[in-house]
Amino acid sequence: MTIAEELLAANAEYAASFDSGALTKEPARHVAVVACMDARLDVFAMLGLDLGECHVIRNAGGAVTDDAIRSITVSQRFLNTTEIVLVHHTDCGMLTFPEERVKQEIQAETGVRPAFSFDGFSDAEADVRQSMARIEHSPFLLHRSVTGFVYDVDTGRLNLVEP
Amino acid sequence: MTIAEELLAANAEYAASFDSGALTKEPARHVAVVACMDARLDVFAMLGLDLGECHVIRNAGGAVTDDAIRSITVSQRFLNTTEIVLVHHTDCGMLTFPEERVKQEIQAETGVRPAFSFDGFSDAEADVRQSMARIEHSPFLLHRSVTGFVYDVDTGRLNLVEP
Numbered sequence A, B: 001m002t003i004a005e006e007l008l009a010a011n012a013e014y015a016a017s018f019d020s021g022a023l024t025k026e027p028a029r030h031v032a033v034v035a036c037m038d039a040r041l042d043v044f045a046m047l048g049l050d051l052g053e054c055h056v057i058r059n060a061g062g063a064v065t066d067d068a069i070r071s072i073t074v075s076q077r078f079l080n081t082t083e084i085v086l087v088h089h090t091d092c093g094m095l096t097f098p099e100e101r102v103k104q105e106i107q108a109e110t111g112v113r114p115a116f117s118f119d120g121f122s123d124a125e126a127d128v129r130q131s132m133a134r135i136e137h138s139p140f141l142l143h144r145s146v147t148g149f150v151y152d153v154d155t156g157r158l159n160l161v162e163p
Helices: A003-016 A043-047 A066-079 A099-110 A124-137 B003-016 B043-047 B066-079 B099-110 B124-137
Strands: A031-036 A054-059 A083-089 A145-151 A158-161 B031-036 B054-059 B083-089 B145-151 B158-161
Touching: A003 B043, A003 B083, A003 B145, A003 B158, A031 A043, A031 A066, A043 A054, A043 A083, A043 B003, A054 A066, A054 B066, A066 A124, A066 B054, A066 B066, A083 A124, A083 B003, A124 A145, A124 A158, A145 B003, A158 B003, B031 B043, B031 B066, B043 B054, B043 B083, B054 B066, B066 B124, B083 B124, B124 B145, B124 B158
Parallel strands: A031 A054, A031 A083, A083 A145, B031 B054, B031 B083, B083 B145
Antiparallel strands: A054 B054, A145 A158, B145 B158
């Protein structure tokens, strides 16, 4: 079985009992979540949000990158979200990320030095505050109300980051 | 109740019955999913994947942007994923996105023209192929095995996009 066949077989079961029900394009709770891509994060369950209630933007680290700003801009201007929730977490792959060494290795291997920053950080809480600052200073957002958390992957607990 | 208080109250319930169990930092199925941020997408359920099995990268449109490439690079080089799965969907906010008009409006309002492309598209299937091409041509990835789908938000069904 190829991965496509496997995923399609699982999806056929999902679709068989699927009910699009009350789901709307516009997030019902007007929230955009920005979270890390980490495999252990159940974004809906940890926040007590349901499908249909929020946009979910995820990347390595859960950083407010330019691309996250692009997504939040679309979310606010076209789909009427007004609140931003940030979720970083303990034991993140981006903690103590060796930016310079990785770039040198990639360049040695491929001949191309990544033009982007990997956006690693040494302190999850401090990085949530950095992400808050990026939101505060982006000219493109309509709403800057932001709540930031560090999620503990061992306990399932969210710790609020004071701005 | 502030939104922080509300989310923390919901999270206290989640954490009370939380079991980090077999969850590992390295995705157990070695898959990185790139999907749209749309509120209606239950990424795990639609693909039959469980928490802990895949990285989940999400943005407006599910496009393979430079930031998605950054995330996949981290995913493959540091957390050993080898497969990429793309999920675009019907009724996407990025379908027929009026790029030029939006940029003009934002510039008129803020004085700043976004330097990024909003990455809208007119055909979800064609855009999945564009994203596949970006993966094919990125120098930074170690693995380019990619499976692409368009998810139907009305039926819950994934439609395979042939490369």
